[in-house]
Amino acid sequence: MIPTLLTVLPALSTDDNSWITFDIPSLIQNFWSATFDGLTFGSIYALVALGYTLVYGVLNLINFAHSEVFIMGCYGVWFTLSFLGFGPSAPNLSLGSIVVNLLLALIVAVCASALTAFVLERLAYKPLRKRNAPRLVFLITAIGASFTIQYTIFLVRGPVPEQALTMFKPTPIFDVFGTIVDSQQLLIVIAAVIMMVVTERFISKSRTGRGIRAVAQDPDTATLMGVNKEKIIITTFVIGGILAGAAALFYVMKIPSGVQYNGGFILGIKAFAAAVLGGIGNVRGALLGGLLLGLIGNYGQILLGNSQWTDVVAFVVLVLVLLLRPEGILGTSLGRSRA
């Protein structure tokens, strides 16, 4: 046994040492473009992460099927835009009509995602809540629901990614440290941040938001105080769905050929990792975690020289965060965040 290991171990390390290299000059050279791209991806993660965080805050449930809520939004975007005549090459349209088309796609995506989230909650989670099922049961149901939606899409649309759709040609806006920031990156980051700020304000200021926080803090007491728990839960799922729908538009904008039956899966896991990174159940944490995860993934990818590493780096970061600070960077839960 020991001699076996002794011969195997050097072989593992000397056979080919090139699989992991640290390309620091490349990182320095591409630092700013990696940063801007990372922030763009980060905002998309953050929008999806909000869906996880809100549901987790209210129900203490990892809504595993949220990635499918997101991918339904992607299909909403894809169908709308193909219907409107978008194709692989950038359309030759005026700015006004592009904006109208994208808004239309956004509305369809938001409806598709919100509807999916709503149906999911009613069909899969509500029966379990009625039975007062343990948390593991919720989680397994969520996985089952995720599978069901994913492979329904698979059967309808097949395994191949949908035809790429380019929404508009990114134009350079300004220069930062010699790196061009284009209109696409700017649009995604600004729109995402605005949506998140609106959500945050909604949760902390509105009457419904107060209800959400109350249920997150203590469902029973909230019910006694006259909060309609079922309504709050539905609202939470729908808000998560709306944000996922918006994220879907930006995702298709950024990765035109990313619409695929299982396209949401890895993104969903990363978005969840982002939520945990920032502190699950914390709305601001989702934003911070999303942006951080986007940056870390991109830096890791450039440093290690292979796009496959993005996911590995993201997971390793997740494990490290959970080990060192299990409550996440910002930590506070939805219920405890103050108005």
Add this chain to the structure above:
Amino acid sequence: MSMVDGPTPLHTAKADQAAEDREAVGTPPGSSAAARRKGWFGGLGEKWQELPRQKQWAVLIIVVVLAYLLPVINPPLISTEPGNDFPLACQTMAVWALVAVGLNVVIGYAGLLDLGYIAFFAVGSYVAAMLTSPDSTFLKIPYLWTIPVAMAVTMFFGVLLGVPTLRLRGDYLAIVTLGFGEIVRILATIIPAMKGQVGFQNLGHPPGLDAHGVPIFANSNGTPWYWLTLTILIIVLLLAGNLERSRVGRNWIAIREDEDAAETMGVPTFKYKVWAFAIGAGIGGMSGALMSGQVGFVNNQKFDVVTSVLFVAAVVLGGAGNKVGAILGGALVAYIPLRFTAIADYKYLIFGLALCLIMIFRSHGLLAARQQLLAYGRHAYNEVKARTDAKSAKAKAAPGKEASL
């Protein structure tokens, strides 16, 4: 993290039994084979418990002999032919059953939801491949030695993953293990020594030639592989059964039912969680080595998270915490797509839907595990039952005399 709710185990156990008996009469989900088995277990489960030890053994021996003869008999209705070679299908089912038994230790006994079990399966497969295939540059060892080596290596990986992550609670663990499953697959793609999609061909197999000079354990010859896997499965079952009834098993179930309470009662929860993880991982690695040995080819394509979820589906379908259920679940999940080839394309959809429906309507799985009875002492349950039923419970004493944890 409990699969079964309830403050007082004995009460719920009785209620469970009643519910199970009621449901055994109704139409069950799943195939007809599942229905028969379920009905048999649901209705006659009690009688099985009441049989004397010798009769239980006699029945078990018959079942085992039938299991061994399965590919030889090739029963017409059950057979997967002409679509798929039946002995090979048996081998696949046995491997899946072994996987489910291993995962059952993690999910069913200790209540740790491991969504990355495929990673251990992959590690086992790669150990077998890299130590026997002529495509790899490592030293070569006889195939049969790779099974214990695969087990040892995967146990090591289990501990490696378990030590940092098992301090986490429930749901986080699920996500981290899922990530680990993905990482192993991605690493198999990135690391040149693991050969990505090209993979390893001509894996070794156990020695022996038949009369025509063809290896007995040829890749296309399922029967000897099935016998090998089945033998290992039976050994693992015996060991797992012993573990389940031992102090270790009781600690696992205490952790599953209520981790805080277990910790308070002096159970070193972390240590036992790592143990569950490592043992589960070892069984997963072993099944990976067996599977890849029979297939004779390993590359990075087979180890996706989707399969990992099917593993979980197998355990949950059979009834988490029940090893007979795990075998049934694993075999069914492998068998249904092979038998009904027309629906093979739909298998993910079917099992995804099945996961949801089982969780909503029958969260204990097809074979509702009498988990608490095993955990909290069948002995104690029998005493209570004997008192209420004014029946003798003399023949039912569990091997462990301790009634409490």
